[in-house]
Amino acid sequence: MTKKLFIKTWGCQMNVYDSARMADVLAPLGYQPVDEPDGADMVILNTCHIREKAAEKVFSELGRLRQLKDRKAEAEDGRMILAVAGCVAQAEGEEIVARAPFVDMVFGPQTYHTLPEMVAKASRAAGSVLNTDFPAESKFDFLPEEAASQGVSAFLAVQEGCDKFCTFCVVPYTRGAEFSRPADQILGEAKRLVAGGTREINLLGQNVNAWHGDGPDGSTWGLGRLIRELAEIDGLERIRYTTSHPRDMADDLIRAHAEVPQLMPYLHLPVQAGSDRILAAMNRKHTADDYRRLVDRLRTAKPDLAMSGDFIVGFPGESDADFAATLKLVTEIGYAQAYSFKYSPRPGTPASVDGAQVPEEVKESRLAALHQLLNAQQVAFNHSFVGRSVPVLFDRVGRRGGQLLGRSPWMQSVHAEANERLLGRIVEVRVDAALANSLAGTVVTGEYITASPFQPAVTLEASA
Ligand code: 5AD
Ligand code: SF4
Secondary structure, rough: OOOEEEEEEEOOOOHHHHHHHHHHHHHOOOHHHHHHHOOOOEEEEEEEOOOOOHHHHHHHHHHHHHHHHHHHHOOOOOOOOEEEEEEHHHHHHHHHHOOOOOOOOOHHHHHHHHHHHHHHHHHHHHOEEEEEEOOOOHHHHOOOOOOOOOOEEEEOEEEOOOOOOOOOOOOOHHHOEEEEOOHHHHHHHHHHHHHHOOOOOEEEOHHEEEEEEEEEOOOEEEHHHHHHOOOOOOOOOOOEEEEHHHHOHHHHHHHHHOOOOOOOOOOOOOOEEOHHHHHHHHOOOOOOOHHHHHHHHHHHHOOOOOOEEEEEEOOOOHHHHHHHHHHHHHHHOOEEEEEEOOOOOOOOOOOHOOOOOHHHHHHHEEEEEEEHHHHHHHHHHOOOOOOEEEEEEEEEEEEOOEEEEEEEEEEEEEEEEHHHOOOOOOOEEEEEEEEOOOEEEOOOOOOOOOOOOOOOEEEEOOOO
């Protein structure tokens, strides 16, 4: 009998990936994904703990779900198994069990492969099953193979966890120590994805460029080597990776940007702040000049490399002069796209107990100033493409009929009128207009760069 599974996901790409894997683990038990929680047999909240109010959001969501669970029971429509997964479950599992005893399962990110056992236990017993272990075995060795087709653009987790211990960050506590999947596992999965129609793989990890694995030849590979091997897979047109730490940008990875055509010219390389004093307090273990030199080397290797990053404003002790150093660094580097956040004290992290917390209104005004600068850079970057032709990999059907959506090599979202035959192909698109977060374009007819995995190769007519 099929059962309805609803998963709500917060936070990063790793959580999106994990939610898909949980659905894969539960499929053999008869669970099929649905789009709303009402009437579902299982609801999983896959939570994020990186910034503020995470736990409160979970509790208020649980309040709503409790009503659906009760309604289902009253209607004698079976039982709704209610679960909290992800980083809030890992960090605050005991509190969830205590405050919301109607929750059936609370489990951390390293336990997803044990879901069938947890479901069996939760079905038998009253009370919550709590599992926030860091098991000795790797979940990657036990998760089932991915569902055959992940679409044109797919994520592939290669690394999880972090040993860096930036003083503001919960990731080392919620996701545990750095772990790299072995190269052959990754290459096997990549080949299966490509056979299922994937043309772009985004290698995923909390600290992805720290990836190191035993290669099939017995030597230890770094991410650069892994990317070179992935580039040998026939039909894999594009490779990306996210998210990186400046200290793990190895020479070979920088060279890969120059030498591997499939490696896209876009790099998310968070620096967080531009002041050396703040970088030291954050335990980033590099200076602003180290970062400038690194970006110079990357741009020497790949002159059209588009930079992306993350920034935190209002870290404890951040002065006006420190913040000015962040603005200066952003101005010098020039970002195609970036994320900026107000510092949020996270329980259990060293910076949260620093006495020099920055007042909320100062954080607000710094965030607004940084947003404005980053936004102006993004707009300028996108505008520089108007009138140019760019190769776009169409990966989705647009909401408006007759439109396809895809990405440029520089990660810009591009939409254009296009025949569905172009899904999964890289097509030349002339950019007509730059909008706030995307480019609008026209397919340059009669040309295409690659064959579609979903359609036999055909020469396009003007109807494209
Ligand atoms: N407060 C604000 N931003 C944070 N980030 C991580 N921890 C915090 C925090 N405590 C941001 C960093 C990181 C991104 C994923 O989230 O910029 O790179
Ligand atoms: Fe958090 Fe720093 Fe690790 Fe990134 S490198 S996950 S910010 S501790």
